[in-house]
Amino acid sequence: MKFSCALETSSERIRLVNVISPLIKAGYQLISQKQEPSENGGNIIHVVAKTQGTKTQADLIDDLSSIEGCTLFKLEIDEETVSSPSTPVKKALDEKSVLAAIGAQYPDIVDVVRQYEDGLPDEMRIRALHELGRKVGGGIYQRDYALGSPLKMSAAISRELVPALKAFTKVKASDHSITLIKCPFCKTSHSHHLGCNFVVGYIEGFLTSNPIVGRVRVEETKCGAGSTNICEFTIW
Numbered sequence: 001m002k003f004s005c006a007l008e009t010s011s012e013r014i015r016l017v018n019v020i021s022p023l024i025k026a027g028y029q030l031i032s033q034k035q036e037p038s039e040n041g042g043n044i045i046h047v048v049a050k051t052q053g054t055k056t057q058a059d060l061i062d063d064l065s066s067i068e069g070c071t072l073f074k075l076e077i078d079e080e081t082v083s084s085p086s087t088p089v090k091k092a093l094d095e096k097s098v099l100a101a102i103g104a105q106y107p108d109i110v111d112v113v114r115q116y117e118d119g120l121p122d123e124m125r126i127r128a129l130h131e132l133g134r135k136v137g138g139g140i141y142q143r144d145y146a147l148g149s150p151l152k153m154s155a156a157i158s159r160e161l162v163p164a165l166k167a168f169t170k171v172k173a174s175d176h177s178i179t180l181i182k183c184p185f186c187k188t189s190h191s192h193h194l195g196c197n198f199v200v201g202y203i204e205g206f207l208t209s210n211p212i213v214g215r216v217r218v219e220e221t222k223c224g225a226g227s228t229n230i231c232e233f234t235i236w
């Protein structure tokens with residue numbers, strides 16, 4: 001498959017060659033590459049390349065996020081070139097790779113969250129999805145809302161959490177609850193799915209990062225998986 005990506009290096013001494021050589025070594029076929037200085041004193045490296053052989057999207061994310069001294073922040077895969085074998089080989093993603101992929105693709109993260117869920121043993125899913133959601137929700141709060149003065153709970157919900165969740169779907173909110181209309185995390189699931197635990201964690205991580213709100217507990221009080229896909233989350 002063909003892809004284009006951008007990585008930011010942590011210092012200007014880490015250059016194009018430091019990114020290109022591990023990729024070549026790992027068997028990628030480069031199409032174009034470019035380096036430019038980043039605002040943070042490092043370099044931005046843009047690469048367009050093709051995978052060869054049987055590499056999956058998970059392998060690609062793995063390879064890109066393990067290049068030393070670099071952070072992956074953009075990844076676009078040319079969908080037409082993704083081959084879909086009749087028996088797809090599932091590969092478990094670790095949390096670090098999932099977070100890198102989420103950072104690169106946000107807010108188009110439903111598939112990668114599902115892929116993560118699928119690769120986990122059953123007994124770990126609830127906890128792992130919840131934990132992943134906490135990290136992502138907390139990260140989005142830090143990225144987009146931590147600079148202003150922190151809001152109290154009800155304003156934090158209506159003016160910050162609701163706009164943040166609107167990146168995924170339509171949202172309704174009251175002082176102590178959030179409802180996702182057509183929740184994408186359970187859209188294609190049957191009623192036994194666990195994907196909404198990601199949303200539970202997201203809300204918790206987002207609100208807990210706000211120093212005025214502090215600790216909250218979140219529960220999915222109604223799940224629409226397998227039916228309406230309207231999911232209600234209550235916040236204490």
Ligand SMILES: [Zn+2]
Pocket residue numbers: 183186196220222223224225230231
């Ligand atoms: Zn749900």
